[in-house]
Amino acid sequence: MRSTAAEGDPADPRAFRSALGRFASGLTVVTCRDGERLHGMTCQSFASVSLDPPLVSVCLRSGSPTLSAVERAGSFCVNVLAEDQQWLSDRFGRPHPDRWNGLAWSANPSGHPVLPGCLLSLDCTLSARVGAGDHVILLGGVDRLRPGDPAGRPLLYFGGGYGGLLPVRRRSPPEARPRRTLGSAPSPGYLGVPGRLPGVTTIRSRTPEPVLDRGPAPQPRGRNRREWTCW
Numbered sequence: 001m002r003s004t005a006a007e008g009d010p011a012d013p014r015a016f017r018s019a020l021g022r023f024a025s026g027l028t029v030v031t032c033r034d035g036e037r038l039h040g041m042t043c044q045s046f047a048s049v050s051l052d053p054p055l056v057s058v059c060l061r062s063g064s065p066t067l068s069a070v071e072r073a074g075s076f077c078v079n080v081l082a083e084d085q086q087w088l089s090d091r092f093g094r095p096h097p098d099r100w101n102g103l104a105w106s107a108n109p110s111g112h113p114v115l116p117g118c119l120l121s122l123d124c125t126l127s128a129r130v131g132a133g134d135h136v137i138l139l140g141g142v143d144r145l146r147p148g149d150p151a152g153r154p155l156l157y158f159g160g161g162y163g164g165l166l167p168v169r170r171r172s173p174p175e176a177r178p179r180r181t182l183g184s185a186p187s188p189g190y191l192g193v194p195g196r197l198p199g200v201t202t203i204r205s206r207t208p209e210p211v212l213d214r215g216p217a218p219q220p221r222g223r224n225r226r227e228w229t230c231w
């Protein structure tokens with residue numbers, strides 16, 4: 001049988017990261033103002049935790065300046081990224097000389113940056129901190145929700161690349177589908193970049209070649225209008 005990273009040794013950081021990349025998620029930028037300094041970092045590990053009381057969690061790397069700022073401030077803001085905000089994820093997801101340079105933002109009541117154009121921003125008060133290996137899990141009590149454009153769509157992260165949503169194709173049950181031949185699936189590590197035309201997605205390899213165009217996706221009809229798939 002072919003060996004894959006998902007079958008590998010979880011103690012191997014590369015195998016672990018690659019395997020866990022099979023879990024798709026949205027993306028957030030966690031922000032915090034600490035005195036005069038602004039902090040923010042891209043965070044995939046955001047989760048909704050409890051309805052009553054309303055709690056969310058984020059998991060931040062130990063030693064991260066954003067983590068230290070949140071721990072000092074006792075509060076933070078979570079900004080959920082929209083599909084056209086990949087540039088924000090890039091800016092806040094790796095070392096950058098000045099992440100805030102030229103960036104528009106407004107302050108929430110605690111002074112933490114709210115990023116414009118996000119799908120949602122959450123004002124959170126730090127309610128618990130749990131050390132977890134090389135990361136720290138922060139639980140935040142949600143004090144206020146700031147929904148963005150209700151028609152906005154999310155930026156997604158999967159397999160180490162960005163993606164968006166496309167309407168789901170209506171599919172027959174697996175047993176009724178034609179068998180797929182080996183090699184017909186897109187190679188792993190692609191980037192799904194929403195095209196400018198509705199229903200058109202360009203799939204870009206993470207290496208420069210090849211560039212594939214999937215062409216127009218089937219348009220949703222009737223009751224399927226609200227079903228989406230990630231590419």
Ligand SMILES: Cc1cc2nc3c(=O)[nH]c(=O)nc-3n(C[C@H](O)[C@H](O)[C@H](O)COP(=O)(O)O)c2cc1C
Pocket residue numbers: 027040041042043044045046059060061064065066067089090092093094095135157
């Ligand atoms: C797509 C993406 C998702 C990320 N998710 C997380 C995460 O969940 N937790 C984390 O600690 N770092 C995550 N990072 C890495 C941090 O954003 C990155 O290390 C950042 O530079 C930390 O900022 P700071 O050092 O100023 O605090 C992610 C990066 C990217 C690009």
